Amino acid sequence: MGQPTVGILHPGSMGAAVAACAAGNAAAVLWSSAGRSRASVARAERFGLARVPNLRDLLERSDVVISLCPPAAAEDVAGGVAEVGFTGLYVEANAISPERSLRIAELLGEAATVVDGAVIGSPPVGGKMPTMYLSGPAAAAARVEKLFEETDVQVKVLGSEVGQASALKLAYTSFQKTSRVLVALALGMAREHGVDQELVNVAARRTGSYLSEPEYVAKVAGRAWRWGPELEEAADTLAAAGLPAEMLRAAASTLARWNDAKDDGELTLTEALNRLARP
The missing domain is CATH 1.20.120 (Four Helix Bundle (Hemerythrin (Met), subunit A))
Structure with missing residues (x-):
């Protein structure tokens, strides 16, 4: 299996920096410019992310999608992904409750594989090295771990239950x-x-x-x-x-x-x- 294509939802200060770290182990890192601000465009360009016109295009091309957005938007973002029918690996990396993580897993679970994630620490820029904690299906978590090998994002797998990373x-x-x-x-x-x-x-x-x-x-x-x-x-x-x-x-x-x-x-x-x- 070759390197995966990764999509980031959405390139905020943390999301863009984390996505950029994955670029070395990915075929491409995509982001959708639809509805995004000029600040988001500038940030994505600064981190060298590949621009696509809309969410559907991003999802159809991505093997792995990482959701890093404001917590209040996490379920709406996941709902939009579910509507398109994404069938890849979805990393729910937002600061949300374990219960919300489980709802998102149920929402996407029939078609996609969901891994619960949580980033603790500052964005990986200027020598800072946050840790991404993961919980969920072992094989899927291992794929995410491989995506960040030898980068400034450290990865630790907590267990197989969705919600553990969010709880931490x-x-x-x-x-x-x-x-x-x-x-x-x-x-x-x-x-x-x-x-x-x-x-x-x-x-x-x-x-x-x-x-x-x-x-x-x-x-x-x-x-x-x-x-x-x-x-x-x-x-x-x-x-x-x-x-x-x-x-x-x-x-x-x-x-x-x-x-x-x-x-x-x-x-x-x-x-x-x-x-x-x-x-």
Whole structure:
């Protein structure tokens, strides 16, 4: 089997860069200019993607299609592909829920083969090397992995179930992006009282990510009875400064599910997560 022809839906900042990485292992990388902006045209040309006039032409010529578009559009994009009757390999690489990934797989599955994908990291330009996680049929995932061999897109296959890659992406992004918002709230509160630089100095004494310390969750559960009210106080302070307090109130509400674990030094991570899921 020769090199496949790849289609990208659509060449945004991530999609165009990822597609360009596949070019070395593909016969061609196509994109459809129908309805796309001048910025998209310029981006696709900059990355050396081959232009075709419409979606049908792209699908009829492509062996592999990669969907990297705004998450809200993922199902509509897949629906358009299904209407044309695409029969190749469809890589659903958007930041969507596992349930939506499964719906897309069901939508396309009778004719096409669907692999669930998720890209974590920055676009592969300027030496950056994101990872594309895959889950789905093993042979199909292996084809995608081969497409990115020796490129700046690293590939890791998670398993055979559609939805696993999407779950990993959303689990990671729920922490990563919410933590950035929490930084903004913390700095906003500190600035209101003239201690924002000291807050940065305090934080600089600790490195690393809490996400890499899962065993600490059990300690959080044991302290939730006092951490929750503390966050309510912090929420009041945000509100007094004219800043949104809903996020901290939601965190306090979450902590309340652990109130019965007060000072339980024997609680395990598994038990803590079970109590959080089934209060």
